[in-house]
Amino acid sequence: MERVAIIGASMTQFGDRDSWILELLEEAGEKALDDANIDAAELDHLYVANMASGEFEGQTGIMNALAHDLGAVPAFTQRIDQTSSSGGAGTYAAWQSIASGASDLTMLVGGEKMTHRSTPEATDIIASLIHPAEYKHGLTLPSFAGLTARLYLESYDVPREALADVAVKNHKNGMDNSHAQFRKEVDKETVLSSPMVADPLRLYDFCPITDGSAALVFAPESVAEEYTDDYVTIAGIAGATDTHVVHEREDITTMGGVVESSRQAYDMADLEPDDVDFAELHDMFTILEVLQLEDLGFFEKGEGWRAARDGITTRDGELPINTSGGLKSKGHPLGASGVAQVYELYQQLIGEAGDRQVSGDIGLACNVGGFGNCVTTTILEGSQ
Amino acid sequence: MERVAIIGASMTQFGDRDSWILELLEEAGEKALDDANIDAAELDHLYVANMASGEFEGQTGIMNALAHDLGAVPAFTQRIDQTSSSGGAGTYAAWQSIASGASDLTMLVGGEKMTHRSTPEATDIIASLIHPAEYKHGLTLPSFAGLTARLYLESYDVPREALADVAVKNHKNGMDNSHAQFRKEVDKETVLSSPMVADPLRLYDFCPITDGSAALVFAPESVAEEYTDDYVTIAGIAGATDTHVVHEREDITTMGGVVESSRQAYDMADLEPDDVDFAELHDMFTILEVLQLEDLGFFEKGEGWRAARDGITTRDGELPINTSGGLKSKGHPLGASGVAQVYELYQQLIGEAGDRQVSGDIGLACNVGGFGNCVTTTILEGSQ
Numbered sequence: 001m002e003r004v005a006i007i008g009a010s011m012t013q014f015g016d017r018d019s020w021i022l023e024l025l026e027e028a029g030e031k032a033l034d035d036a037n038i039d040a041a042e043l044d045h046l047y048v049a050n051m052a053s054g055e056f057e058g059q060t061g062i063m064n065a066l067a068h069d070l071g072a073v074p075a076f077t078q079r080i081d082q083t084s085s086s087g088g089a090g091t092y093a094a095w096q097s098i099a100s101g102a103s104d105l106t107m108l109v110g111g112e113k114m115t116h117r118s119t120p121e122a123t124d125i126i127a128s129l130i131h132p133a134e135y136k137h138g139l140t141l142p143s144f145a146g147l148t149a150r151l152y153l154e155s156y157d158v159p160r161e162a163l164a165d166v167a168v169k170n171h172k173n174g175m176d177n178s179h180a181q182f183r184k185e186v187d188k189e190t191v192l193s194s195p196m197v198a199d200p201l202r203l204y205d206f207c208p209i210t211d212g213s214a215a216l217v218f219a220p221e222s223v224a225e226e227y228t229d230d231y232v233t234i235a236g237i238a239g240a241t242d243t244h245v246v247h248e249r250e251d252i253t254t255m256g257g258v259v260e261s262s263r264q265a266y267d268m269a270d271l272e273p274d275d276v277d278f279a280e281l282h283d284m285f286t287i288l289e290v291l292q293l294e295d296l297g298f299f300e301k302g303e304g305w306r307a308a309r310d311g312i313t314t315r316d317g318e319l320p321i322n323t324s325g326g327l328k329s330k331g332h333p334l335g336a337s338g339v340a341q342v343y344e345l346y347q348q349l350i351g352e353a354g355d356r357q358v359s360g361d362i363g364l365a366c367n368v369g370g371f372g373n374c375v376t377t378t379i380l381e382g383s384q
Numbered sequence: 385m386e387r388v389a390i391i392g393a394s395m396t397q398f399g400d401r402d403s404w405i406l407e408l409l410e411e412a413g414e415k416a417l418d419d420a421n422i423d424a425a426e427l428d429h430l431y432v433a434n435m436a437s438g439e440f441e442g443q444t445g446i447m448n449a450l451a452h453d454l455g456a457v458p459a460f461t462q463r464i465d466q467t468s469s470s471g472g473a474g475t476y477a478a479w480q481s482i483a484s485g486a487s488d489l490t491m492l493v494g495g496e497k498m499t500h501r502s503t504p505e506a507t508d509i510i511a512s513l514i515h516p517a518e519y520k521h522g523l524t525l526p527s528f529a530g531l532t533a534r535l536y537l538e539s540y541d542v543p544r545e546a547l548a549d550v551a552v553k554n555h556k557n558g559m560d561n562s563h564a565q566f567r568k569e570v571d572k573e574t575v576l577s578s579p580m581v582a583d584p585l586r587l588y589d590f591c592p593i594t595d596g597s598a599a600l601v602f603a604p605e606s607v608a609e610e611y612t613d614d615y616v617t618i619a620g621i622a623g624a625t626d627t628h629v630v631h632e633r634e635d636i637t638t639m640g641g642v643v644e645s646s647r648q649a650y651d652m653a654d655l656e657p658d659d660v661d662f663a664e665l666h667d668m669f670t671i672l673e674v675l676q677l678e679d680l681g682f683f684e685k686g687e688g689w690r691a692a693r694d695g696i697t698t699r700d701g702e703l704p705i706n707t708s709g710g711l712k713s714k715g716h717p718l719g720a721s722g723v724a725q726v727y728e729l730y731q732q733l734i735g736e737a738g739d740r741q742v743s744g745d746i747g748l749a750c751n752v753g754g755f756g757n758c759v760t761t762t763i764l765e766g767s768q
Contacts, residue, residue: 001485054512055438061467061513061628064757068628074644076623077758078473081463083445089462092486093477100483101385102476102622128438129445238486239460244445244452260458373448374461 004098005224005231006380007217008036009346011339012111014212014331015181021053021113024213025066028336029109032215033070036227038105040070045103046077049090049110050335055125056113066109076103083129084284086110087214087338088239088367088376094218095237104219110339111213122209126334129370131245142206144246144371145285146198152253152287153200156302160200164191165308166286167204167328173315174325176355181210181331205286210331214339216346224383230350235362236269236379238262242372255288257375258295258366265364265377266297273297276379277360278319278348280341282368283326292366293321296377320358323348338367342378349382388482389608389615390764391601392420393730395723396495398596398715399565405437405497408597409450412720413493416599417454420611422489424454429487430461433474433494434719439509440498450493460487467513468668470494471598471722472623472751472760478602479621488603494723495597506593510718513754515629526590528630528755529669530582536637536671537584540686544584548575549692550670551588551712557699558709560739565594565715589670594715598723600730608767614734619746620653620763622646626756639672641759642679642750649748649761650681657681660763661744662703662732664725666752667710676750677705680761704742707732722751726762733766 010031012024019027025048033040048063063077082089087110097103114122127140153160168188174180186204194203224231240260243249249256266272273296281296283289293304298319307313313321324330324344327337345363347353361382368375394415396408403411409432417424432447447461466473471494481487498506511524537544552572558564575588608615624644627633633640650656657680665680667673677688682703691697697705708714708728711721729747731737745766752759 052438052444054436054509055444058512059516060436060439060465060509061754061757063466064513064625064754065515065628067625072625073627074624074640076476076645077466077625078477078623079465081444081465082447082461092460093462093480096477096480096484096486099485100480102480102483125438125444128442129448131449132443239462240458241448241451241456241461243457244449256458261460370445370448373445 002099002101003221004095004234005219005221006346007219007224007227007231008032009216009343010035011179011214011343012212013179014210014333016115017211021057021059021111022062022065024111024113024211025062025109026069028111028213028215029066029070029107032107032217036217040072043072043075043105043107045097045106046072046075047090047093047108048079049086049108049339050079050112051081051083051086052125056117082374083369084334085338085367085369085374085376086335088378091338091342091378092237092239092376095234098218098220106218107215108339109213109215110335112333112335113211114209114333115211119209134246141371142198145287146201148252149201149287155253158305161188162305162309163205163286164188166283166289167191169308169314170283170322170326170328173323173356174329177325177330180325180329181208182329201285207284207327207332210333212331212333212336214336214343216339216342231383232346232349233381233383234378235381236265238264238268239376241374244373246371253291255291255295255372257372258292261375261377262296265379269379271362271379275362276364277362278323278358279321279364280324280344281321281366283322283328284332288368289321296366315358323356323358338376341365341367345380349380386483386485387605388479388618389603389605390730391603391608391611391615392416393600393727394419395563395598395727396596397563398594398717400499401595405441405443405495406446406449408495408497408595409446409493410453412495412597412599413450413454413491416491416601420601424456427456427459427489427491429481429490430456430459431474431477431492432463433470433492433723434463434496435465435467435470436509440501466758467753468718469722469751469753469758469760470719472762475722475726475762476621476623476760479618482602482604490602491599492723493597493599494719496717496719497595498593498717499595503593518630525755526582529671530585532636533585533671539637542689545572546689546693547589547670548572550667550673551575553692553698554667554706554710554712557707557740558713561709561714564709564713565592566713585669591668591711591716594717596715596717596720598720598727600723600726615767616730616733617765617767618762619765620649622648622652623760625758628757630755637675639675639679639756641756642676645759645761646680649763653763655746655763659746660748661746662707662742663705663748664708664728665705665750667706667712668716672752673705680750699742707740707742722760725749725751729764733764
């Protein structure tokens with residue numbers, strides 16, 4: 001199997017953008033091509049990770065439009081939808097395109113344009129991924145999060161404040177990310193007194209609705225040096241699912257897709273959780289960062305909540321988590337988020353993360369679709 | 385590169401179905417699992433080819449729902465959208481999953497549920513794939529087809545009746561396909577006197593709006609015999625694009641994506657057009673079958689219209705085309721169509737096509753998205 005390198009990466013400003021989806025995709029795509037020092041015409045595969053441009057904007061066919069506008073025609077192109085983990089799934093598809101020998105040079109661009117829709121409208125579009133029977137009973141992703149947080153706090157006798165520590169940490173990291181939607185520090189009191197959304201979770205436990213995009217360029221590792229010295233290698237990557245009907249899970253505080261995809265990714269990389277130096281986790285809700293810390297094998301079950309509180313996952317801790325600010329502060333443009341996670345790992349591994357720089361040569365990204373319905377885990381290794 | 389086999393296949397009844405998208409996908413998925421004699425729990429990858437369940441039915445997340453309902457969790461799953469060629473793109477993704485070594489057993493299920501929407505509504509959803517500037521001027525896919533047909537007929541001094549011959553042939557083939565939406569013979573006079581849709585094309589030059597699904601099971605060729613004797617091998621497969629803005633093409637009677645994807649697929653298979661024994665082409669409009677006959681290298685430019693008229697592409701001709709009835713008679717449930725093309729080739733190559741059986745051991749499928757925007761060409765080889 002051909003080892004796969006990432007030879008260029010980009011992300012756009014995340015936030016409330018006055019551009020439609022195609023412009024966002026083009027912006028990230030052009031930046032990544034520049035970063036990899038290649039021309040669009042050299043690409044033979046172009047993947048677009050996007051959940052719902054048809055529903056958000058009434059526009060489909062965006063993968064072909066992007067190939068056209070960048071100048072990548074006649075490259076193969078395809079849209080990949082795995083809801084909020086489309087970016088992780090896109091990374092996996094791009095990896096397969098190179099590993100299978102089908103492609104010599106692939107670009108993945110992930111993006112979503114959401115903020116022009118009201119919060120109820122956007123929530124409704126996203127909730128269309130939930131089993132209709134559960135949705136009918138009022139279960140949206142935020143309400144699943146509330147139920148799960150309550151069970152977790154009760155099961156493991158966890159102080160409510162521990163979830164606020166996650167938000168505080170990620171907002172602090174986001175302060176140093178010029179692309180982040182929110183660049184403001186928040187303190188624990190602010191989180192704990194913000195409006196209630198889904199008891200016990202409050203507004204500051206949730207990521208925002210965001211516009212933005214991000215892009216990655218992939219090539220066989222054997223030729224990566226012909227393009228750049230600043231490349232990283234995909235050491236392990238895998239995707240897995242959990243039940244679509246969430247109430248059928250044995251324990252909603254364990255995300256089966258995280259457990260299974262990371263197990264496969266560790267196996268492929270021949271690494272253990274202990275080998276990971278830093279990670280970007282899918283903190284769509286604060287509770288999700290805690291669950292992933294456990295389900296990825298970094299902490300025992302019921303112990304992940306201590307990480308942010310005890311400073312283990314801050315930038316100067318043993319295992320920095322979400323140095324980018326995470327979805328919480330950076331924002332969550334669905335199709336872009338998994339791509340932007342890998343962008344952050346790439347920046348860290350090539351030593352270009354600026355004020356956010358941490359040390360280490362193994363980074364992990366965990367991208368979660370739905371309520372853990374679909375998950376991709378990606379493990380990157382620096383080349384230096 | 386690991387060679388990839390198809391070890392099972394299915395399609396559902398195409399037509400006006402009283403089932404929602406998930407039921408259609410499940411039906412084809414279960415039939416294909418039965419055909420391959422495997423259990424869903426053995427799958428490690430499950431792809432869903434579907435353009436627009438969110439727009440047609442307000443339901444997304446269908447890939448995870450399908451994995452759940454079939455019993456394939458925790459297999460990786462993903463939705464693939466390449467508009468009307470999603471099925472071909474899905475075949476390519478499934479091939480990559482095996483060829484890269486990521487998967488030992490992959491299923492692809494393609495489907496679309498459309499008939500519950502009015503024709504103008506469905507046309508509008510499909511037209512969302514067109515460049516907004518062209519759509520504003522009234523250009524839908526049928527109108528592109530009309531313009532192209534007119535130019536083709538004039539450029540090559542072709543009698544209008546030649547396009548009717550395509551419809552007559554494909555309806556005749558569909559008579560013997562119990563899964564086809566339309567099982568009625570039509571004569572040339574009926575085609576030529578049917579209501580005008582986009583001059584010079586009339587109602588019977590167009591495929592219908594259809595519900596349905598189809599599925600394929602993939603494994604490494606090296607283990608195919610452990611599952612079944614009835615397997616076929618993917619000899620060549622490739623995808624390519626043409627401009628998104630159709631009016632920027634040098635010549636709209638040539639489909640660049642067909643030319644490029646087939647060139648790559650022939651190269652991979654080490655075959656020439658002459659080696660192909662039969663093919664399933666994307667006859668969304670009669671003119672498209674003619675253009676593909678030329679762009680795939682079967683006929684010189686301006687000569688493809690003679691094929692149906694002269695009986696070359698009928699079932700007893702030298703190069704049978706659309707033995708299934710094609711999109712024209714079988715129907716065109718967007719995400720299913722490319723998968724159902726491969727299903728027909730599979731049936732032919734294993735000798736199970738019944739009254740439609742033709743001879744030969746090399747079959748080709750050409751699946752076209754948009755107005756040739758995205759195209760996948762797949763070449764299958766029989767194992768017997």
